[in-house]
Amino acid sequence: VSLDHVLLGILECDGSASGYELKTEFNEGARHYWYAELSQIYPTLKRLEQRGLLGSNLAPSERGPERRVYEVTDAGRAELSDWLRAGPHIGKDRLAYIAQILFMGHLDDLRETEHFLTNVCEGWATKGTFLRQIERQIQRAGPDEQLPDSLFHQLAGLRLGIAMLDAKVGWAEDTLTAVGERIARAEPVEV
Amino acid sequence: VSLDHVLLGILECDGSASGYELKTEFNEGARHYWYAELSQIYPTLKRLEQRGLLGSNLAPSERGPERRVYEVTDAGRAELSDWLRAGPHIGKDRLAYIAQILFMGHLDDLRETEHFLTNVCEGWATKGTFLRQIERQIQRAGPDEQLPDSLFHQLAGLRLGIAMLDAKVGWAEDTLTAVGERIARAEPVEV
């Protein structure tokens, strides 16, 4: 049950937060490695509190109804620590877009492949630009070696995301070139 | 419902297959982009047949009990085609290992980070070697430009996997170096 640990981790970083705030993190910075709906976050927080890994109290909101603000307990920190020490949690890939590329040969229309590649590439490039903005923000705190350990780890995680996106964009560009050549060979220059 | 389309696509590539055979593909070549259990595959195939997207018949096995062998119908090909043309299906990332890196600063022990990175890197490198073997196999059919469209697309999908793994391995190596330097600075050379 990894969402448990992701929430524990984010709460430990932030000190304390409400379910609603956590959701906005999944919509922003955290979205590059995790996503969850509010309807999954609220029950999960409740369950973590029942297990004694989180504590909560009600606090008035600046604007709008009362917020239930959670923070990690000692037991929660111990659980998080165990999870971190348990080795990499890799999980099973379910990358539908790779499947699409593999099967796209059946369409027998390289224009479709071209169109598809242009689309994915654009999406990946946008995400990359976004992550690089966050990277620059962290880097403003100082040169890599002088960063505190917590920021060093944040930067590292961010850069993994960036490296993966760069690889995808690079692949898409190379593949687009190859597809272009194929199309050119199939439909030779018309007078 | 993407498993539906992945099964449709694999069946279209293979011509026909049983549930058991499809599962072995998820354990082998297909594992780099999709995974499913037999207990999910069997009901899905049955449902696809009820929807008229697959046809099946019983065939004796070389060894063991009878097999139910499926193949894609015209309706199935139409459905697959729609799915391919619908644009990239990106899906939400759930990369627990990135979360682990981000939170690992809390452990306050760079040796743990070092250990973690060594582990993931090894796993990724192994997968990369495996994918490169398949790549070489496809390449034996001839130079890229002369490959039929179906193999060209297979090669492209494979290379996306390879590019992503290479990026991850490269990142892990760089990060390991940085962590090593941090450890060295924290514990200066002893006499």
Add this chain to the structure above:
DNA sequence: CCACGCATGTAATAGGTTACATGATTTA
């Protein structure tokens, strides 16, 4: 006063895993 953002939740459904149940054939 209405739309929007803040804030918390429940219910129904879909997707996926683990455990269980069965049985044939081959190899050690």
Add this chain to the structure above:
DNA sequence: TAAATCATGTAACCTATTACATGCGTGG
């Protein structure tokens, strides 16, 4: 004859998405 591989499935459970329900406060 016992273990391994081939082969198909069901049932219980967990995880995650979509839709629904409620209500406060601010700005237009």
